[in-house]
Amino acid sequence: MLRTGTYTRRGFGAILAAGLLASGLAGCGNSDTGGSGGEAGSDKIVLGFSQVGAESGWRTANTTSVKEAATEAGIELKFDDAQQKQENQIKAIRNFIQQKVDVIAFSPVVESGWDTVLKEAKDADIPVILTDRAVDSADKTLYKTFIGSDFVKEGRLSGEWLVEEKKAATGPVNIVELQGTTGSAPANDRKKGFAEAIATNPNLKVVASQSGDFTRAGGKQVMEQFLKANPKIDVLFAHNDDMGLGALEAITAAGKVPGKDITIITIDAVKDGMQALADGKFNFIAECSPLLGPQLMDLVKKVHAGESVPERVETEETTFTPEQAKAALPTRKY
C-alpha cells in the first residue's frame, strides 16, 4: 500500500488488529489476495477487485487478464468473485473499504443500485474504477473512470449484419433473442443496439426474447422453450457466445441444423465461439474483448497518483465472419 509512514504511526498492535479484522471480513463470495496479502509497510498499491462471477468463457478470460496484469504491474490484488450476485459485490466493496485498499475496481453485475456503496467509498477517499460494465448512477463523481466495450455498438453491428444478410427476404424473418443477465449493462445495451439496427427492415421481427443469464445452461434451456413455442425460427441473436453454444445443443436435438436452418449471431468471440463460427454453426460474431487487465492497471496507477484520467476508456473491437474466424483462430489467446 502506497501510504508511507502508516506502519509506524499505527503501531504494531493496531496493525495486527486491523489484519485480524480484515481476515474476519472475508466470506461474501470467493476471495483471494493473489499473493502477498496486504502486508503492512509494503509500498505496493493495493487494488480491491470485485468480479461478476465465472458465468462465461469471456469472464474466465477477463479474470485471467486482471490477475496477470496485476502481477505484471506489481499491484497487490485482492480479488473477490461475487457469483453473479449484487449483494455479494456490495459486501465485497464494503470489505475493501474496511481494509483501506488504495483503489477499488469492479465489474457491476447489474446497472442500478450502486449509489450508497459508491458514496461510502468516496467518503473513505478510495477511488473507484468501473471495468467492463457501467452503472446508471446520475452522480458521475462516484467513480473516476469506466473502461470497457460499447455494448450498444456490439448490438448494432450484429443487427446491421443481419439486415444485410436478409435484405432479399420477401416475408417475415422470425428472430429469437437470448438476453444476458437481466438488468446488466450488456443485456440492456446489446438489445437496444440490435433493435435499432433491425428496425430499418420491417420483415425482421423479434418473436421471443428472454434471459439465459449469459450461461451455456441458460442458453440451452431457454432455446428449448423457444423451439417448442415457435414453429418457425429463422434467426437466433444470443448476447454472448456461451448462450449461443448452449443453444446449439437444443437446436441440434430439435433436428435442425445450426448455421443453416437457423442463422446464429453471437457476441464475444471467445475461442469456443470462434470455433463454432469457423465450423459454420454460428454465422457472425461481434467481438467483446475481455483483455482489460493491462489498461486497468495503468488507470489504477494513475488514479492512485492523483493524475487525471479520461471519463471513458473504450475497448477496441472488431467483428468476425466464418472465414475471418478461421484465420484468427490459430493465434486467438482466449
Ligand code: AHR
Ligand atoms: O460484460 C461482458 C459480458 O459478460 C460478456 O459478453 C459475457 O460473456 C459476460 O458474461
